[in-house]
Amino acid sequence: xxxxxxxxxxxxxxxxxxxxxxxxxxxxxxxxxxxxxxxxxxxxxxxxxxxxxxxxxxxxxxxxxxxxxxxxxxxxxxxxxxxxxxxxxxxxxxxxxxxxxxxxxxxxxxxxxxxxxxxxxxxxxxxxxxxxxxxxxxxxxxxxxxxxxxxxxxxxxxxxxxxxxxxxxxxxxxxxxxxxxxxxxxxxxxxxxxxxxxxxxxxxxxxxxxxxxxxxxxxxxxxxxxxxxxxxxxxxxxxxxxxxxxxxxxxxxxxxxxxxxxxxxxxxxxxxxxxxxxxxxxxxxxxxxxxxxxxxxxxxxxxxxxxxxxxxxxxxxxxxxxxxxxxxxxxxxxxxxxxxxxxxxxxxxxxxxxxxxxxxxxxxxxxxxxxxxxxxxxxxxxx
Amino acid sequence: xxxxxxxxxxxxxxxxxxxxxxxxxxxxxxxxxxxxxxxxxxxxxxxxxxxxxxxxxxxxxxxxxxxxxxxxxxxxxxxxxxxxxxxxxxxxxxxxxxxxxxxxxxxxxxxxxxxxxxxxxxxxxxxxxxxxxxxxxxxxxxxxxxxxxxxxxxxxxxxxxxxxxxxxxxxxxxxxxxxxxxxxxxxxxxxxxxxxxxxxxxxxxxxxxxxxxxxxxxxxxxxxxxxxxxxxxxxxxxxxxxxxxxxxxxxxxxxxxxxxxxxxxxxxxxxxxxxxxxxxxxxxxxxxxxxxxxxx
Numbered sequence: 001x002x003x004x005x006x007x008x009x010x011x012x013x014x015x016x017x018x019x020x021x022x023x024x025x026x027x028x029x030x031x032x033x034x035x036x037x038x039x040x041x042x043x044x045x046x047x048x049x050x051x052x053x054x055x056x057x058x059x060x061x062x063x064x065x066x067x068x069x070x071x072x073x074x075x076x077x078x079x080x081x082x083x084x085x086x087x088x089x090x091x092x093x094x095x096x097x098x099x100x101x102x103x104x105x106x107x108x109x110x111x112x113x114x115x116x117x118x119x120x121x122x123x124x125x126x127x128x129x130x131x132x133x134x135x136x137x138x139x140x141x142x143x144x145x146x147x148x149x150x151x152x153x154x155x156x157x158x159x160x161x162x163x164x165x166x167x168x169x170x171x172x173x174x175x176x177x178x179x180x181x182x183x184x185x186x187x188x189x190x191x192x193x194x195x196x197x198x199x200x201x202x203x204x205x206x207x208x209x210x211x212x213x214x215x216x217x218x219x220x221x222x223x224x225x226x227x228x229x230x231x232x233x234x235x236x237x238x239x240x241x242x243x244x245x246x247x248x249x250x251x252x253x254x255x256x257x258x259x260x261x262x263x264x265x266x267x268x269x270x271x272x273x274x275x276x277x278x279x280x281x282x283x284x285x286x287x288x289x290x291x292x293x294x295x296x297x298x299x300x301x302x303x304x305x306x307x308x309x310x311x312x313x314x315x316x317x318x319x320x321x322x323x324x325x326x327x328x329x330x331x332x333x334x335x336x337x338x339x340x341x342x343x344x345x346x347x348x349x350x351x352x353x354x355x356x357x358x359x360x361x362x363x364x365x366x367x368x369x370x371x372x373x374x375x376x377x378x379x380x381x382x383x
Numbered sequence: 384x385x386x387x388x389x390x391x392x393x394x395x396x397x398x399x400x401x402x403x404x405x406x407x408x409x410x411x412x413x414x415x416x417x418x419x420x421x422x423x424x425x426x427x428x429x430x431x432x433x434x435x436x437x438x439x440x441x442x443x444x445x446x447x448x449x450x451x452x453x454x455x456x457x458x459x460x461x462x463x464x465x466x467x468x469x470x471x472x473x474x475x476x477x478x479x480x481x482x483x484x485x486x487x488x489x490x491x492x493x494x495x496x497x498x499x500x501x502x503x504x505x506x507x508x509x510x511x512x513x514x515x516x517x518x519x520x521x522x523x524x525x526x527x528x529x530x531x532x533x534x535x536x537x538x539x540x541x542x543x544x545x546x547x548x549x550x551x552x553x554x555x556x557x558x559x560x561x562x563x564x565x566x567x568x569x570x571x572x573x574x575x576x577x578x579x580x581x582x583x584x585x586x587x588x589x590x591x592x593x594x595x596x597x598x599x600x601x602x603x604x605x606x607x608x609x610x611x612x613x614x615x616x617x618x619x620x621x622x623x624x625x626x627x628x629x630x631x632x633x634x635x636x637x638x639x640x641x642x643x644x645x646x647x648x649x650x651x652x653x654x655x656x657x658x659x660x661x662x663x664x665x666x667x668x669x670x671x672x673x674x675x676x677x678x679x
Contacts, residue, residue, distance in 0.1 A: 039601065041499035171646065198646040202605040204402065204596035207522075208395035208637040209645045215388050229501035229597055239512040240523045241391070257500050261597055263511035 027070040028063065028325060030055075031096035033083055033111070034125070034314070035103040039201065040078035042255065043103040043227075046311030047125055048073055049303050050295075051100065054318045057298075064325050076102055080110035087111040091118045097330055100317040101125050103310075106173035112139050121336050123320055125313035127251070128177040132359040140339055140359045142316035142349055143309075144274060144366045146181045149251045152272040152367050153223060154189035159382065160246065162221035166195035166213045168234055170226035175201075178225035178250055194218050201228040210237040214245075221245060227252030232261035239265040246270065251367065254309040259372050270380055272367040276312045276348045277377045287346040295348060312348030319347060384641065390520035392637045398526045400626075400633025401533040402596065405588035406610025407617065407625035408536060409581040415544070415620045416553045416577035419478040423462070423486035424585055425607025426493075430455045431586025432598030433493060436502045444507070448590040452583050458489075459582025463575045486603070493600040504593040525594045532591045536584060537622050544622075553577060557620070612656045618669025627668060 032051055035044030055071045063069050072094050074086040083102050090096050091114070098121040102108050105128035112131070115122040115138045124131050127143040157165065167182055169175035175198065186193055195213045199206055213219060222245050224234045235247060249271035253259075259266045275282060279292035295315055299307040320339055327341075328334030342361070345352040350366025369380040406428060413421040434451035435444075442450065466481050467473070473481075506513070506525050514521040544550040555563040556573045563570050589598065596602065613632055617624030632652055639651045665671045 037494060037499075041494070045499055197644060200646075200649060202602065204592075204602070204605070205395065205398055206645075207398065208392055208640040211388060211391040211395060211520075212640050215385070229599060232501070233597070236511050240514050240521060242514055242521045261501050261503060263505075265511040 027068045028330065029070045029072060029094060029096045030318075030321060031090035031094060031099040032071060032073045032314075033076050033086055033090070033099055033101040033103075033107070034073065035078035035107070036073075036075040038077035038079065039228075040104045042229075042257075042308075043125070043310045044075070044078070044101075046299075046305075046308050047101065047103055047314035048075075050299060050311040050314040051318055053298060053302055054315065058318075058322060064322055065329070072096060076107055078104055078107070080107045083107040083111050084114065087114050091115075091120055096120070097325070097332065098123065098321055098335060100314065100321060104173055105131065105177060108139075108141070109173075112136055115139060120332055121321075121324075121339065123317040123339075125310070125317055126173075128173060129181065130177065135357060135359060138336060140320070140354070142313045142320065142347065142352075142360075144251065144349055144362050145360060146178050146250075147185060148362070148364045148367055149272045150178070150181045150185045151189075151364060152369060153248045153250075153270075154185060154191055156270060156369055156380075157191060157221055157248070158189055160221070162246065163190065164192050164194045164218045164220050166197075166216070166219045166222045167193050168197050168199060168209070168213070168222065168224045168226075170201045170228045170230060171198050172201050172226070172228055174227040174250075174252055175225055178252075182223060182225065199226075199230060199234070201226075201230055203230045203233060205237065206230070206234050207237045207241065210234070210241050210243070214238075214241055214243045219245065221248065223248045223250070225250040225252070229258065229261060232258045232266070235262045235269060236265040251309070254370075254377075256306050256308075256377065259375060259377070263375075266372045266375070268371060268373075270369060270371050273370050273377070274309045274312060274349050274366060275368055276307065276309045277370060278368065278379055281379060287351060288348070291346055292348055309348070316347035316349050316352070320345070320352070387519040388641075390518045392641065393634065394517065394520050394522045394526065396634030396637030397530060397630060398522070398595070398633070399636055400630035401526075401530045402588075402592050402606070402629075403609045403613040403632055404626045404629025405529070405533045405536065405592070406585070406606050407614040407629055408533075408540065408622050409585040409588070410610055410614040411620050411622055411625055412540070412581040412584065413577050414557070414614070416556045417467075417478070417574050418557055419475055419482070420611065420614075420619075421578070421581065422479065422482040422607060422611075423489060423603075424581060424610065425603030425605070426486045426489040427455055427459065427582045427585030427603075428589035428592075428606050429493060429598060429600065429603035430458060430489065430582075431589030432504065432593040433497050433502065433589075433600075434586070435590040436504055436593065436598060437497075439504065444504070448504075448587070451590055452586045455586035456579045456583040459578040459580075460575055462582075463578040467574065467578075468571055486607070490601055490603065497600055499600060501597045501599045502593075503597045504590060506594045523595065525591075529591050529595065532587065533626065536587070537626055540584075540622050549573075549576070609652065612652055615656060615666055616659055618666030621666070621668050624666060624668035628666070631667075 034048045036048045076083040105126040108124040108126045122139045124141040129145045131141045169179045247269045253271045254273040282289045296307045324335045324338035327338035340356050342354045350362045352361035354361040371380040409424045435448045438447035438450050508524045552568045553573045556570045613628040617628030
């Protein structure tokens, strides 16, 4: 009796397992690896909320080609090791069609090879150039290249006649990658880096290092390249030391919270950023205008918090996925080819023009120089 | 090095030092009554900052800070009553692990309540760019608030522990619990009181330093590590030692920037801790005879 019961149960379980995939096959399953909690949560949080909002919106419109989208969101907590195991889980257990994320460059580099081996598209929301250069056929990214930001800053410095600079970066992957780009590109613009320091992402006060740099009288300008809150402390400590040096920040400053944290000290800081921060100020008819205004309105309406460029990276990743699936269906290779074929696609980060050799699809033009005036981001118009 | 730069480094060092010392004092109070290290001390600091920022929406600054301190004290008491009080004869190791667990719990709860954004209280005087010139060096007025609060706390605590009967009872608990019970001291209440006191001090520190360091759900951990280093450096349980240790570490850190890259600043702090643990395990200002009587 027991054996019969056991067999029946087995058979029942087997039927369930066999019948289940036919139900799932109706849905388009997309994975997301985002740092929703942990030290990178200021990236992953808005990204996850953006994805959830967009999947909801897409499904309300009937999904893609009449199929419902199912989002499988995994929280990496910003930890590369965790990202690796979750990536394997998404690929092997969840059988997702593509993965959006991870949030940070370090995590993306950790999972890059896994997606190459699994032949599954990965659309990263992290900025570092190494993600797409050297090129990996299955790996894409939506944020603008670091080198674009560096070039934008150096061009502005040339205009202001600044030739000798100090570089301060945080010790995150973003800071490290930025430092490499700055050192590589500076000579092209005849700029000499005379002081260079790395600060801890959890630093509580940086007045000592500011005093050290200030003591070097050759320094005409300063680049503070960081994505962590400590970058506001640098700005504050510089102004508290009574030092009126021009401060340039990276695109990692594009979060109004950092301006609030630096308060009056943030006034006049110059930095490159995507157009999301100036959506309202864009001229009518700009190709990104409608989508940016709509995204900011939807996001802020739904979550009662200011939209950031980071959430925008996830917006772009999902939009690219949506467009590619509409063409490629549920064939991973076709989706990959479809992404490479996307041209003149407006996103929050800029105008995307992907190709077989360019898996970022953006140009220098994706950035605008901005500054802070009365605690708000405004376009930088020069001196 | 010009004298101006020297003073600038010195002031930076004093800023770091006071912040570390204020956290270290919180460790010392609980250590003094229970003989354990409360690794959730950094979270009290974070809570103090976060709660005052929240209350500031409804109350003027001094009241907001006061309320934040009182609420954090309540949380400290609740933690002791829920997790520590009912343990029968708990081992040191067990209690330490419990406090580590509590710190994770508070941190995650804070993440859910306040999110991951950085927040800060406004500067008590002036704003982000106002400075005071001291011998040619410039410091933020908030630094004076931190230094002042730190000094007041040390003086008040010393009076409390030396001159009041409750303070002496608390010290008796740490020295020998059984003997304290035999003398009619309610040791359990003393332990609760020590948690309340150190939560309050942590919270006040968190509020005062918030404009300088910012407050984020997870910034307690880093402060706790530095505070712990300083507490050991000065000799566990010794408040004046904590201040001296804090200033020493802060000033070494600040001046280290002038010779080695900033990235090594923390390495220097940890190296100092290791050297002290090897050479003087009882701290710079602790006595080895007294340390020998303690379990930890």
